[in-house]
Amino acid sequence: MKKKQLGRTDLHTPPIIFGGNVFGWTLNEQESFEMLDELADRGFDMIDTADVYSRWAEGNKGGESERIIGKWMKDRGAREKVCLATKVGSSMQQGGPKDISKAHIIKAAEDSLKRLQTDYIDLYFTHWDDNKTPVEETLEAYQLLIDQGKVRYIGASNLSPERLRESLDASREKGLPKYEVFQPEYSLMERNKFEGEIRDICKKNHLGVTSYFSLASGFLTGKYKSKSDIEGKPREMFLKNYFDERGEKVLQALSGIADNYNISEAAVALRWIMNRPGITAPIASATRIKHLRSFHQAIDINLTEEDMQKLNEASE
Incomplete structure (x- = not known):
């Protein structure tokens, strides 16, 4: 499987990154281990998680995804075989305050390392901006972690164009660590959060880009046909706004193109992202081993210009 360089780091990712939000949420520990084993066997060796995953499940408090990944890596002796990304800045309480202060980042990093049962994180993301901490303070925290060998590279997710630009300027002008990867929400259903100013900033500064919610929380798999299909489901809160004329x-x-190639809608949706300018690799999750077939289909298929135009026009 051909890998792609993440920005100007020495990290490389397979064409699709596996999203670890499902571990401890829609997959229990045993199911998560089975999925991780399969991913390793197939070469999907980059896992993206966060300290707050998977707090959505009843009874969870956050950190469940990291704990499962850490337990699996230790049990399988697989740490050196995985490129691991995790994040900091969200609150462990649903709706709680964001925090990217130096004190919080240092403590949260230590907590993540313990849950992951490792002494370093390959790629550490600012998950959400608190819109108050000076960017220099946040970057100084990362500098300390990098100097200690606990973090290799840093990235940012969900920052505004202004705060991303300010952070990159501070890195250049003050010799602080630079965000090397940006992670926006991006899919056929959510294009505005990346296309435009953010994409231009990423291109100008040579940032790798890894999109999350690439399948719009499962909407683009074609599994859900109406709002009644998602009532009471774990992803209802993410999906409810997609059932309109544009959706x-x-x-x-998606269905027409998928039928033409005899592949899944998910594969077409992922390939669309992979073909879009500025994207390094999409992040996608799966809850069944058989769903990984869509990953391989996305990698193998070549969409025509006409296919891409149909998807662009439908999603505008």
């Missing part, structure tokens, strides 16, 4: 157009376009 229907996107699903119709």
Whole structure:
């Protein structure tokens, strides 16, 4: 499987990154181990998680995904075989305050390292901005972690264009660590959060880009046909706003192209992202081993210009 360089780091990712939000949420520990084993066997060796995953499940408090990944890596002796990304800045309490202060980052990093049962993180993301901590303070915290060998590279997710630009300027002007990767929400259903100013900043500063919610929380798999299909489901809060005229157009376009190539809608949606300018690799999750077939289909298929245009027009 051909890998791609993440920005200007020496980290390389397979064409699709596996999203670890499902571990401890829609997959229990045993199921998570089975999925991780399969991913390793197939070469999908970059895992993206966060300290707050998977707090959404009833009874969870956050950190469950990291704990499962850490336990699996130790049990399998697999730490050196995995490129591991995790994040800091969200609150362990649903709706709680964001925090990217130096004190919080240092403590949160130590907590993540313990859960992951490792002494270093390959790629550490600012998950959400608190819009108050000076960017220099946040970057100084990362400098300390890098100097200690606990973090190799840093990235940012969900920053505004202004705060991302300010952070990159501070890195250049004050000799602080630079965000090397940006992680926006990006899919056929959510294009505005990346296309435009953010994409231009990433290109100008040679940032790798890894998109999250690449399948729009499962909407783009074609599994859900109406709001009644998602009632009471774990992903209802993410999916409920997609059932409109635009969503229907996107699903119709996906279905037609998928039928033409005899592949899944998910594969087409992932390939669309992989073909888009500025993208290094999309992040996607799966809850069944058989769903990984879509990953391989996305990697193997070549969409035509006409296919891409149909998807672009349906999703505008």
